[in-house]
Amino acid sequence: xxxxxxxxxxxxxxxxxxxxxxxxxxxxxxxxxxxxxxxxxxxxxxxxxxxxxxxxxxxxxxxxxxxxxxxxxxxxxxxxxxxxxxxxxxxxxxxxxxxxxxxxxxxxxxxxxxxxxxxxxxxxxxxxxxxxxxxxxxxxxxxxxxxxxxxxxxxxxxxxxxxxxxxxxxxxxxxxxxxxxxxxxxxxxxxxxxxxxxxxxxxxxxxxxxxxxxxxxxxxxxxxxxxxxxxxxxxxxxxxxxxxxxxxxxxxxxxxxxxxxxxxxxxxxxxxxxxxxxxxxxxxxxxxxxxxxxxxxxxxxxxxxxxxxxxxxxxxxxxxxxxxxxxxxxxxxxxxxxxxxxxxxxxxxxxxxxxxxxxxxxxxxxxxxxxxxxxxxxxxxxxxxxxxxxxxxxxxxxxxxxxxxx
Numbered sequence: 001x002x003x004x005x006x007x008x009x010x011x012x013x014x015x016x017x018x019x020x021x022x023x024x025x026x027x028x029x030x031x032x033x034x035x036x037x038x039x040x041x042x043x044x045x046x047x048x049x050x051x052x053x054x055x056x057x058x059x060x061x062x063x064x065x066x067x068x069x070x071x072x073x074x075x076x077x078x079x080x081x082x083x084x085x086x087x088x089x090x091x092x093x094x095x096x097x098x099x100x101x102x103x104x105x106x107x108x109x110x111x112x113x114x115x116x117x118x119x120x121x122x123x124x125x126x127x128x129x130x131x132x133x134x135x136x137x138x139x140x141x142x143x144x145x146x147x148x149x150x151x152x153x154x155x156x157x158x159x160x161x162x163x164x165x166x167x168x169x170x171x172x173x174x175x176x177x178x179x180x181x182x183x184x185x186x187x188x189x190x191x192x193x194x195x196x197x198x199x200x201x202x203x204x205x206x207x208x209x210x211x212x213x214x215x216x217x218x219x220x221x222x223x224x225x226x227x228x229x230x231x232x233x234x235x236x237x238x239x240x241x242x243x244x245x246x247x248x249x250x251x252x253x254x255x256x257x258x259x260x261x262x263x264x265x266x267x268x269x270x271x272x273x274x275x276x277x278x279x280x281x282x283x284x285x286x287x288x289x290x291x292x293x294x295x296x297x298x299x300x301x302x303x304x305x306x307x308x309x310x311x312x313x314x315x316x317x318x319x320x321x322x323x324x325x326x327x328x329x330x331x332x333x334x335x336x337x338x339x340x341x342x343x344x345x346x347x348x349x350x351x352x353x354x355x356x357x358x359x360x361x362x363x364x365x366x367x368x369x370x371x372x373x374x375x376x377x378x379x380x381x382x383x384x385x386x387x388x389x390x391x392x393x394x395x396x397x398x399x400x401x402x403x404x405x406x
């Protein structure tokens with residue numbers, strides 16, 4: 001639930017921008033005043049609420065609009081009660097009745113008489129006036145659905161700030177120290193969920209820092225920020241582990257109408273209060289039903305195939321294989337490449353080319369649609385065809401490779 005780039009408050013320092021986050025101590029009085037405003041107006045029609053009063057309480061137009069969006073998590077606009085007839089249908093019947101029996105017009109003096117006639121005609125035991133426009137936003141009632149607190153408001157506002165930045169960004173850059181104990185799990189999660197979300201990632205060491213760049217595949221005909229919402233989803237998967245780490249940072253390349261801003265989104269020195277309690281485990285998670293099917297067939301053939309091996313450092317490059325096969329003291333790495341977009345396929349082919357220059361015993365299992373992109377790779381590549389959603393491929397070729405018959 002992004003609250004919109006126009007409402008995003010940024011602070012500029014040394015050529016970079018930082019988003020404004022709420023702080024439960026610094027902003028406690030402001031948040032309590034916002035919550036009190038909503039409590040005081042609970043049960044009122046939205047059209048009867050003086051929203052200008054809230055604008056004055058907040059004192060900042062951008063922040064006011066952001067609060068309005070965030071507080072929708074706690075307070076919803078609801079109809080006063082479930083009407084016995086859909087207001088839209090009722091309006092249609094009323095208009096039809098007016099046109100048929102009153103020539104399309106009723107004077108104010110005859111209005112009550114008319115409403116009584118239509119109530120009897122439609123056999124409705126209701127107050128038509130009350131129901132007729134009950135779905136209008138101004139007629140709806142401000143209703144509490146979740147009890148707000150300062151900490152809850154802060155956590156939601158701050159994550160929606162991250163989401164607002166990411167939805168307008170083309171890529172994120174994650175730096176994390178090489179010796180962090182959570183590094184392996186972070187790499188696994190970034191690799192797995194990037195593949196799941198159709199994102200492209202690149203992981204390389206720069207001295208003692210692992211730099212992870214994640215972006216959507218570029219296209220001439222799509223916005224550069226088309227995959228932005230998936231970037232914030234990815235961040236949510238690793239945030240808990242990052243907050244427990246000693247040295248890390250996340251930057252985002254955010255697009256405005258005129259330029260691209262480099263946003264210092266989060267870091268070990270810049271950790272706003274966000275809900276990081278949810279743990280994400282990638283063990284047992286398959287990126288797709290295709291990958292799961294291939295894995296289970298390989299298992300059924302008696303092959304020692306394993307998932308979730310540790311990331312592999314290939315010089316400065318870091319690679320995360322889908323599977324690893326063990327055979328007579330040798331190891332084979334399996335990459336399953338499903339078909340996404342052309343841009344994704346091109347980047348995938350280049351990445352495999354880079355990996356194959358260093359890593360031997362790599363086997364690629366790919367969708368047959370990828371053959372035009374992969375055919376020049378000097379890597380054993382086995383193509384599958386989808387039949388009723390299941391991958392069909394010559395598994396004997398894999399057995400021949402690992403048994404040294406090719």
